[in-house]
Amino acid sequence: MGKITRRLMIFGxxxxxxxxxxxxxxxxxxxxxxxxxxxxxxxxxxxxAAWVRIAKDNTITVIxxxxxxxxxxxxxxxxxxxxxxxxxxxxxxxEQAPADMAFANMGLARGYLRGDTSIPSWLSGAADFGFRxxxxxxxxxITGGSTAIRFTGVDGMRRVGAVARAMLVKAAxxxxxxxxxxxxxxxxxxxxxxxxRTMSFGDIASDAALxxxxxxxxxxxxxxxxxxxxxxxxxxxxAKVNGSAKxxxxxxxxxxxxxxxxxxxxxxxKLKSVDExxxxxxxxxxxxxRLDDAxxxxxxxxxxxxxxxxxxxxxWDDGPGAAMSSESIYAQLNQALDKGGLTDDHxxxxxxxxxxxxxxxxxxxxxxxxxxxxxxxxxxxxxxxxENGKLSVWGGFxxxxxxxAVAAQAASLPMDAVTxxxxxxxxxxxxxxxxxxxxxxxxGIARQVEGPVQVVxxxxxxxxQDYYRHASIARMKACLDEKGNVKAWLHTFxxxxxxxxxxxxxxxxxxxxxxxxAKVNPIPWGPWRSVDHTQQGFFxxxxxxxxxxxxxxxxxxxxxxxxxxxxxxxxxxxxxxxxAGWGQALPAGQARGISMREAFGTIVxxxxxxxxxxxxxxxxxxxxxxxxxxxxxxPATFTAQIQxxxxxxxxxxxxxxxxxxxxxVVQKNFPDYDMVRMxxxxxxxxxxxxxxxxxxxxxxxxxxxxxxxxxxxxxxxxGKRIRDLPFRATPLNVT
Amino acid sequence: xxxxxxxxxxxxxxxxxxxxxxxxxxxxxxFTGTKYGCGVGACGACTVHVDGEPVRxxxxxxxxxxxxxxVTIEGLQENGVLHKVQQAWxxxxxxxxxxxQSGQIMAAVALLKVKPQPTDEEIDAAMTNICRxxxxxxxRAAIHAAAKA
Numbered sequence: 001m002g003k004i005t006r007r008l009m010i011f012g013x014x015x016x017x018x019x020x021x022x023x024x025x026x027x028x029x030x031x032x033x034x035x036x037x038x039x040x041x042x043x044x045x046x047x048x049a050a051w052v053r054i055a056k057d058n059t060i061t062v063i064x065x066x067x068x069x070x071x072x073x074x075x076x077x078x079x080x081x082x083x084x085x086x087x088x089x090x091x092x093x094x095e096q097a098p099a100d101m102a103f104a105n106m107g108l109a110r111g112y113l114r115g116d117t118s119i120p121s122w123l124s125g126a127a128d129f130g131f132r133x134x135x136x137x138x139x140x141x142i143t144g145g146s147t148a149i150r151f152t153g154v155d156g157m158r159r160v161g162a163v164a165r166a167m168l169v170k171a172a173x174x175x176x177x178x179x180x181x182x183x184x185x186x187x188x189x190x191x192x193x194x195x196x197r198t199m200s201f202g203d204i205a206s207d208a209a210l211x212x213x214x215x216x217x218x219x220x221x222x223x224x225x226x227x228x229x230x231x232x233x234x235x236x237x238x239a240k241v242n243g244s245a246k247x248x249x250x251x252x253x254x255x256x257x258x259x260x261x262x263x264x265x266x267x268x269x270k271l272k273s274v275d276e277x278x279x280x281x282x283x284x285x286x287x288x289x290r291l292d293d294a295x296x297x298x299x300x301x302x303x304x305x306x307x308x309x310x311x312x313x314x315x316w317d318d319g320p321g322a323a324m325s326s327e328s329i330y331a332q333l334n335q336a337l338d339k340g341g342l343t344d345d346h347x348x349x350x351x352x353x354x355x356x357x358x359x360x361x362x363x364x365x366x367x368x369x370x371x372x373x374x375x376x377x378x379x380x381x382x383x384x385x386x387e388n389g390k391l392s393v394w395g396g397f398x399x400x401x402x403x404x405a406v407a408a409q410a411a412s413l414p415m416d417a418v419t420x421x422x423x424x425x426x427x428x429x430x431x432x433x434x435x436x437x438x439x440x441x442x443x444g445i446a447r448q449v450e451g452p453v454q455v456v457x458x459x460x461x462x463x464x465q466d467y468y469r470h471a472s473i474a475r476m477k478a479c480l481d482e483k484g485n486v487k488a489w490l491h492t493f494x495x496x497x498x499x500x501x502x503x504x505x506x507x508x509x510x511x512x513x514x515x516x517x518a519k520v521n522p523i524p525w526g527p528w529r530s531v532d533h534t535q536q537g538f539f540x541x542x543x544x545x546x547x548x549x550x551x552x553x554x555x556x557x558x559x560x561x562x563x564x565x566x567x568x569x570x571x572x573x574x575x576x577x578x579x580a581g582w583g584q585a586l587p588a589g590q591a592r593g594i595s596m597r598e599a600f601g602t603i604v605x606x607x608x609x610x611x612x613x614x615x616x617x618x619x620x621x622x623x624x625x626x627x628x629x630x631x632x633x634x635p636a637t638f639t640a641q642i643q644x645x646x647x648x649x650x651x652x653x654x655x656x657x658x659x660x661x662x663x664x665v666v667q668k669n670f671p672d673y674d675m676v677r678m679x680x681x682x683x684x685x686x687x688x689x690x691x692x693x694x695x696x697x698x699x700x701x702x703x704x705x706x707x708x709x710x711x712x713x714x715x716x717x718x719g720k721r722i723r724d725l726p727f728r729a730t731p732l733n734v735t
Numbered sequence: 736x737x738x739x740x741x742x743x744x745x746x747x748x749x750x751x752x753x754x755x756x757x758x759x760x761x762x763x764x765x766f767t768g769t770k771y772g773c774g775v776g777a778c779g780a781c782t783v784h785v786d787g788e789p790v791r792x793x794x795x796x797x798x799x800x801x802x803x804x805x806v807t808i809e810g811l812q813e814n815g816v817l818h819k820v821q822q823a824w825x826x827x828x829x830x831x832x833x834x835x836q837s838g839q840i841m842a843a844v845a846l847l848k849v850k851p852q853p854t855d856e857e858i859d860a861a862m863t864n865i866c867r868x869x870x871x872x873x874x875r876a877a878i879h880a881a882a883k884a
Contacts, residue, residue: 070831240833243808250767265772301762426834647869679859681871
């Protein structure tokens, strides 16, 4: 990845439409700010960077370049800006940035430059599209990888807020003829104590445009926070309790048609033919549209389109994919590991020598996790409309700009001829990031339809046409020394995706290495909540538990003894254990497991307490979670993210299993791809440690280690080590 | 022609007999607050009330709702005032992506009608709607709070 040649800059003193203050921030050429102002500026308002506007009535609108998926980012990011600005939170509004270059996610690029993150590999996949080549930095509006707070917030929102505040203060000081140091800012008001004068931010915003301040201002200390760290209510919630929030499926336009799509049930298959007559004879049906690997029926409502699809008998060319089954795929993964010639991931010390050295105890285990569907509550869908050589699309997209670039490519139109309209998103979890088949197919259908068309995946299509969390097999081998400490750790596995550090361990092990077989999975796969951590968290933390038992030590104490060089991790582990009362006697038939993981800059430790149901399945009764994300922006949304992330991981641990037969996904809907529901949801207590380390993510860390905590509890209770997920595939004997 | 009374208003809709209530509500009458989730009555995202009973509208023929009072999420508030369950949902900050929440709220309102002070076990039994974001802790808290309101 080449270096960014544009320097980081703060733009000051640019007059906005209608007069006023505009500052910009980021890795942007100067002309981009004008463009941002043109798009997001409003008459009578002052444009403060790409990310904030101050109106004359003193309202502040923060423009957020990320998508809201329920993680609260449309509220948390404005909180960070408003904090540094010393704004009155009641005057703060939020708007999602349009999918335009001017609102590219500079924070993510900054995070990359600083070495905190790499551009996720699942993004560079999208860069195959011509437009994406140059967009690797500049076009990023991606919401994923738990990046919003970590990069946009810390590098963008905070800094813009601080600069805006300084400009307002400087302008006020000049107007009053006093020293800047005598001007205070609080709750969107400026004041001069000695003379008792006050004015609002809105009053002075236009003057502030004419001053310049240093870009590199000190940011507030935690002790001075008034907004950050409080459970501010989310902007998006009121519309989500009265039915007024509009999701992709809720787009209603004049003359809107509804299309239901059916794609080749076999991966890689093509449409040979489909006799459209039975559909066309049905009420409300307008058209049957064919794509290379799919067809769709267009009708005047979704149900009629769905019924007509079911009435047709398409002929598919299955291709070689039809030979695949779960068994053949698992055999393929095992063969890849048997074959050797693995790719080196990382290595410390000399693991091969240490494994062969005398005086140690060797422990080996193999683990397996299946494919998983995202199963967002809102099925895949996209509304598209070609009109007068232009394309408009509506839907939920985790990366507005990237999606727009893909849309332009799919429609063979320049970017400027495409308008992308963000709707609310009924779940993302990685599915609505760069795996944009739903956008590309909707465009392919819309170009054959008069007027706007809403293309809908039924739940069955959604589940069988996903980009799955990939299946993986891991083989772990370790050597315990005479004292029962791990002296060598070799981790081999199939298919690495993202983030690169997902396979790291934070335990003190002098000789360790990870190696993997690349590109083994044969079906479409993509990012899934917490990405590689979902698998690695299970492999690593289950194996660590096995090592603890092999050395005859308590799993908590064993982990703790291996964290002498990782004080933050140790503190998190200790807090989780103390919350749970680790070691206390439990009711008969119950046991606990512990696990920990660092994911996306946040350290999480779970303790899970379980029992076994009369039909032989684990039931998770309680979970205690300690988390160190460095700093918590909004404790309410952060807690909800950790809890929700754990539920997502618990569904995978207990139920999640996409299987393949004859090249087709077997599971079609919730009855055969079940989920954790209320009755399955444990009582879950979450506590934070705010260590002050660089801010970590919220949406994904809770998912990563939960399966291991549950599996370790199953072992503690039954003595049975389940090494293949999901747990419910292995009924337990109840004694 | 079917006559449907939804949220206190009567609509004549020209639809075939087999159409599920969900699609009349969403695509014909454009009350889009009621969601499609699975189409087989398994997830509860489409829950509405028919004569006060919670019904999974994706699997409920519209004709069976003729002459009955249908209430959707849009019809829950009265005179612009949120139902206490909706208010409790805001207070608990329950929704994440929000897509399942119309159905969750309709199910909770129906539960509180028959069990004004539900126990956790009664909540477990009645609230079988799927929330993929995993907001169950907040949903449970909101139901208990609404019961006290």
